[in-house]
Every structure is written in structure tokens, then in C-alpha cells.
Amino acid sequence: MSWIEEYAAQRCAESKEFAEVYAQECEKMDLAMALVGLRDELGLTQKQLAHLAGKPQSTIARIENGTTSPTVGLLTEIATSVGRTLEVRFSSGEAGRASLRTAERATTLSSMDNFLAPAKREAVAQPA
Numbered sequence: 001m002s003w004i005e006e007y008a009a010q011r012c013a014e015s016k017e018f019a020e021v022y023a024q025e026c027e028k029m030d031l032a033m034a035l036v037g038l039r040d041e042l043g044l045t046q047k048q049l050a051h052l053a054g055k056p057q058s059t060i061a062r063i064e065n066g067t068t069s070p071t072v073g074l075l076t077e078i079a080t081s082v083g084r085t086l087e088v089r090f091s092s093g094e095a096g097r098a099s100l101r102t103a104e105r106a107t108t109l110s111s112m113d114n115f116l117a118p119a120k121r122e123a124v125a126q127p128a
Contacts, residue, residue, distance in 0.1 A: 053081040
């Protein structure tokens with residue numbers, strides 16, 4: 001587990017509000033990574049996928065950058081437009097979320113961890 005994940009777990013344990021917001025943001029990130037993965041797998045740009053789905057390119061961009069929470073209906077339309085089906089799973093807690101975590105998300109967290117590690121070391125070395 002990266003230090004970012006450890007920090008998030010600690011904050012979730014300390015604050016119910018933080019835990020709720022963090023869970024929502026994780027869901028958005030998982031959706032974003034799944035959509036980016038689908039597009040990459042199909043070799044499509046956002047504009048091409050949007051055209052196939054009959055949606056504006058901005059809709060695809062907002063899903064991929066996590067600024068919207070798409071409906072099941074919208075995700076189904078996108079999946080159907082490229083000959084796929086939408087799968088929904090119900091899981092319990094972090095164990096379920098971890099089992100669904102994509103390699104891309106783990107890579108993203110690792111990259112963030114590596115990027116932020118020097119700042120963290122500096123903050124620890126210099127008391128406030």
C-alpha cells in the first residue's frame with residue numbers, strides 16, 4: 001500500500017465525512033479509468049467515442065476527468081455504442097474495491113506517490 005493510500009485510510013478512519021467523499025471520488029476514478037481503458041483498447045479518441053455514442057465529446061471528457069457522475073443509462077449507451085455491455089458489481093468495503101482496482105489506477109497512484117514523495121520527505125525533514 002502506498003503512503004497515499006495509507007493516508008487516505010487513516011483519514012477515512014478519523015472522519016466519516018472524509019470517508020464518504022473519498023468513496024465517491026474513488027468511484028469516479030474507477031469509472032474514468034475504465035472508460036479510458038475502453039477507449040484505448042478500441043483505439044478511439046474521445047471525439048470518436050462520443051460520435052459513436054451520440055454524445056458530445058465534452059460528456060466523455062467530463063467522465064474521464066472525474067467532474068461528473070454518469071448515470072447507469074449513459075454508461076449503458078456508451079457501452080452499447082461499441083458493442084459492449086455494462087457490468088455492475090456490488091462489493092463490500094475496501095476488499096471489494098481493491099479487487100476491482102485496475103492496473104491503470106494502481107499505476108496512477110504509484111506515479112502520484114513517486115511525484116509527491118520528495119515533498120513529503122521535505123515536509124518531514126522541516127518541522128512546521
